[in-house]
Amino acid sequence: EPEVTQTPSHQVTQMGQEVILRCVPISNHLYFYWYRQILGQKVEFLVSFYNNEISEKSEIFDDQFSVERPDGSNFTLKIRSTKLEDSAMYFCASSGQGLDEQFFGPGTRLTVL
Amino acid sequence: DQQVKQNSPSLSVQEGRISILNCDYTNSMFDYFLWYKKYPAEGPTFLISISSIKDKNEDGRFTVFLNKSAKHLSLHIVPSQPGDSAVYFCAASSGGNKLVFGAGTILRVKS
Numbered sequence: 001e002p003e004v005t006q007t008p009s010h011q012v013t014q015m016g017q018e019v020i021l022r023c024v025p026i027s028n029h030l031y032f033y034w035y036r037q038i039l040g041q042k043v044e045f046l047v048s049f050y051n052n053e054i055s056e057k058s059e060i061f062d063d064q065f066s067v068e069r070p071d072g073s074n075f076t077l078k079i080r081s082t083k084l085e086d087s088a089m090y091f092c093a094s095s096g097q098g099l100d101e102q103f104f105g106p107g108t109r110l111t112v113l
Numbered sequence: 114d115q116q117v118k119q120n121s122p123s124l125s126v127q128e129g130r131i132s133i134l135n136c137d138y139t140n141s142m143f144d145y146f147l148w149y150k151k152y153p154a155e156g157p158t159f160l161i162s163i164s165s166i167k168d169k170n171e172d173g174r175f176t177v178f179l180n181k182s183a184k185h186l187s188l189h190i191v192p193s194q195p196g197d198s199a200v201y202f203c204a205a206s207s208g209g210n211k212l213v214f215g216a217g218t219i220l221r222v223k224s
């Protein structure tokens with residue numbers, strides 16, 4: 001069964017450093033998403049991506065964040081200068097159509113020290 | 114952001130009995146609702162969904178009911194199995210795109 005994959009499973013970084021989280025969505029899907037879950041809190045939407053551009057972003061997704069689909073299979077989330085409060089589980093998701101269910105990857109645990 | 118609420122942090126059910134998980138929402142623009150199941154250290158796994166034009170959707174042991182006038186949905190699991198023990202998230206969207214999640218309910222099914 002096709003699935004969303006994410007690498008790395010755990011990333012530890014120093015405050016102020018750049019991180020890139022990687023995702024491989026399900027191959028025939030068209031819509032891609034990033035969500036995060038801070039420990040003990042809800043899963044929160046960050047950004048959606050369709051047709052090589054951002055279709056929607058939350059207020060969390062500020063200038064420190066960017067997304068890219070560099071090669072037609074990977075979907076990346078970059079945090080330019082990490083802050084302590086960026087520590088969270090980051091989930092990638094994809095869907096075939098905008099109104100379909102979203103399938104989530106296993107997540108990347110980001111720890112900012 | 115309290116647009117999607119799951120007021121019960123946890124639920125304990127005996128194996129073989131029915132589990133009923135509840136979810137309330139405030140945004141009348143939501144038109145698609147989903148339930149996800151999550152185990153520790155894994156991503157949410159899609160379970161079942163329902164469009165706002167329906168009031169019930171069934172898939173095997175899982176049934177989702179939607180009451181639009183009450184802005185309430187529920188997930189019924191019958192019969193409950195120990196492997197159903199997980200965190201269950203209700204989520205909603207408006208016109209596709211982003212999902213708004215509830216806080217989750219921990220379900221424990223006792224054998």
